[in-house]
Amino acid sequence: MSVEALRPGDLEVIAEQLGRPPRGVVGVAARCVCGRPLVVRTAPRLEDGTPFPTTYYLTSPGAVRVVGTLEAEGLMRQMTERLAEDEELAAAYQRAHEDYLRRRAELGEVPEIEGISAGGMPTRVKCLHVLVAHSLAVGPGVNPLGDEALALIAPVWRPDRCTC
Ligand SMILES: [Zn+2]
Numbered sequence: 001m002s003v004e005a006l007r008p009g010d011l012e013v014i015a016e017q018l019g020r021p022p023r024g025v026v027g028v029a030a031r032c033v034c035g036r037p038l039v040v041r042t043a044p045r046l047e048d049g050t051p052f053p054t055t056y057y058l059t060s061p062g063a064v065r066v067v068g069t070l071e072a073e074g075l076m077r078q079m080t081e082r083l084a085e086d087e088e089l090a091a092a093y094q095r096a097h098e099d100y101l102r103r104r105a106e107l108g109e110v111p112e113i114e115g116i117s118a119g120g121m122p123t124r125v126k127c128l129h130v131l132v133a134h135s136l137a138v139g140p141g142v143n144p145l146g147d148e149a150l151a152l153i154a155p156v157w158r159p160d161r162c163t164c
Contacts, residue, residue, distance in 0.1 A: 004028050010037055017059040023047070026107060029056055029137035034162040038063060039133045044110040051112040054119075055104040056133040062163045063136075066153045067128050075152075079125040079145050089144060090123075096143040097122035100134055 004027050013036055014022045024046040030039040038060040046052050058064055083090050100117040119130030128149050135146030136159055150158075157163060 004041075007035075013037060014040060014059050017061055022059075024052055029133075030159060032060065032162050032164055033160050034164055036060075036164050038159055039136045041107070041137070044104050044107055044113065051110045053104070053113045053116055054130060054133075055100070055107065056130070056137045058129045058133040058136070060164070062157050063132065063153070064129060066157045067132050067149060070149055070152060071128050075149070076120075076125040076128060079148075080120070080123075083123060083125070092144045094122045096131075096134065096146070099138065099142050103138070 006025070006027060010028055011022060011025065014025060017037070022040065024043040025040045026043050027041040028037040028039070029041045030037075032038050038058070040057050040059055042052055042055055042057050044052055044055060058067070083093060097117045100121060101115070104117075118127070119134070120126030121131075125131065125145060128145075131143055131146035132149050132153075133146075134143045135150050140147050140150075
């Protein structure tokens with residue numbers, strides 16, 4: 001299982017980033033060059049039994065903010081339209097969906113969310129934060145639309161240049 005363990009102090013930083021105590025966090029999937037968590041890995045079932053499909057969760061406040069700006073600019077609708085027209089992109093996005101499910105299953109099977117990933121995958125884009133978190137966690141070449149969003153925000157936010 002490719003989950004990086006939590007380091008001492010991580011949960012405190014994550015609580016500060018989210019503005020609330022984190023729930024179900026089992027590891028850190030991506031870190032800033034400064035060491036602070038950017039993306040957390042969350043259990044597919046929370047302690048109270050709630051199914052939680054979003055296994056990669058973007059916690060970096062700077063990234064959350066700039067990705068929110070992309071969402072406000074209408075990028076999700078444009079991407080969803082392209083998915084309907086571009087077979088190659090649609091196939092790559094389908095593979096991203098399957099990758100997401102496969103990696104989440106490493107943390108346990110949850111029947112209520114079987115086959116359901118997050119962010120609108122595999123046919124729509126409903127949350128860019130989910131796609132960016134996936135790309136940051138697994139690296140380029142897996143989630144094409146997460147990769148695109150990361151490229152768009154790179155002038156103001158990137159994981160290899162600390163803006164924490
Ligand atoms: Zn940093």
